[in-house]
Amino acid sequence: MYLIPSRSTQLARLFSLLSQGERIAHISAAQQSQLMTQHGNTAHAKFFKQQSRQERFHARVFSSAALWIGSGKTNTCCKHLKLFEKSIENALHRRDMTESILAVQVILESIGKIILEGIDARMERQRYGFKKIRAIILAQEAEHHEFGQNQLLHLTQNTNAKLSDMQQQSQHYQELANNIFDELAPLFDHLGADINRYKSELNNEIPDHLKTH
Ligand SMILES: [Fe+2]
Ligand SMILES: [Fe+2]
Numbered sequence: 018m019y020l021i022p023s024r025s026t027q028l029a030r031l032f033s034l035l036s037q038g039e040r041i042a043h044i045s046a047a048q049q050s051q052l053m054t055q056h057g058n059t060a061h062a063k064f065f066k067q068q069s070r071q072e073r074f075h076a077r078v079f080s081s082a083a084l085w086i087g088s089g090k091t092n093t094c095c096k097h098l099k100l101f102e103k104s105i106e107n108a109l110h111r112r113d114m115t116e117s118i119l120a121v122q123v124i125l126e127s128i129g130k131i132i133l134e135g136i137d138a139r140m141e142r143q144r145y146g147f148k149k150i151r152a153i154i155l156a157q158e159a160e161h162h163e164f165g166q167n168q169l170l171h172l173t174q175n176t177n178a179k180l181s182d183m184q185q186q187s188q189h190y191q192e193l194a195n196n197i198f199d200e201l202a203p204l205f206d207h208l209g210a211d212i213n214r215y216k217s218e219l220n221n222e223i224p225d226h227l228k229t230h
Contacts, residue, residue, distance in 0.1 A: 027207045029087025031136065032079045034095055034201070038129050039076035041102045042161075043069050045121045048109045064164060068122075071157045078150060097196040101125070104193065115169065115178045116186050119227070122165020124190040127222035128197065130158050135210050166224055173226070180226065187227040194219055 050065035101120070108116035133155060172178045198205070198212045198219075205212050220228075 025086050027204055028136070029083045030093040030204055031132070031201075031208065032083035032086060033093040034098065035129060035132060036076045036079035036083060037093075037095070037098060038125060039072050039079060041098075041105065042121055042125055042129075043072035043076055045105050045109065045117060045125075046072055046161075049114065049117055049121070052109075052112055052114060061168075068157075068161050068164075071161075075154050075157075078154065082147070095197060095200055097193055097200050101190070101193045101197065104190070115172050115176075115183060118165045118168050118172075119183060119186055120190050122161050123169065123223065123227075124187070124194055124219075126158050126162040126165065127219055128194050130155065130162070131215050131218045131222070133158075135215065136208070162222075169224070169227070184227055184229045187223060188229060191219065191223060 046065045046069035050062045050069060053059075053062035053065060105117060105120045105125075108120060133151065169183065173180055173183065195216050198215050202212050205215070
């Protein structure tokens with residue numbers, strides 16, 4: 018199947034951004050694993066370490082796809098994704114596991130899932146041969162997301178993590194995520210994706226107890 022060059026360039030940019038998101042998840046999960054080791058929680062340290070390895074694999078898959086589809090041209094930058102990354106870095110610097118789980122496993126995972134599912138249908142129509150690998154990646158992401166949600170619930174019930182703080186943090190990261198969608202609107206428009214649907218899907222991915230309304 019032949020793609021017009023401009024559209025394939027846009028798809029390459031999207032894969033490049035997905036790869037950047039995966040790299041953020043890879044680095045963050047490695048740090049979360051270290052924090053859990055320091056807390057003596059080896060089971061969770063192991064989960065985050067495995068997640069970190071999987072995210073590195075996802076990043077490589079997406080950057081290879083970007084290079085292949087874009088014929089080597091994949092320079093893409095998203096200011097709000099950088100802000101999202103900075104915010105996670107700050108949380109991890111403060112050793113705030115609750116905020117980092119909310120940002121990485123719950124919200125960042127959701128952004129990736131929504132975009133990947135969105136382009137999943139498109140790629141299927143255009144017959145790129147990624148079906149199996151995309152299914153593996155989506156299954157691993159679902160596992161990370163579920164782990165994150167369970168952990169947040171556990172932290173709310175068993176530690177002094179305040180629900181109101183978590184709701185505020187959730188709102189902060191959701192706003193950053195919506196800003197990412199807005200910044201990338203021309204790219205999504207070009208690919209025929211609906212960012213308003215993405216935003217409402219993201220809202221659906223956030224657990225009810227973390228919403229302020
Ligand atoms: Fe991933
Ligand atoms: Fe993930």
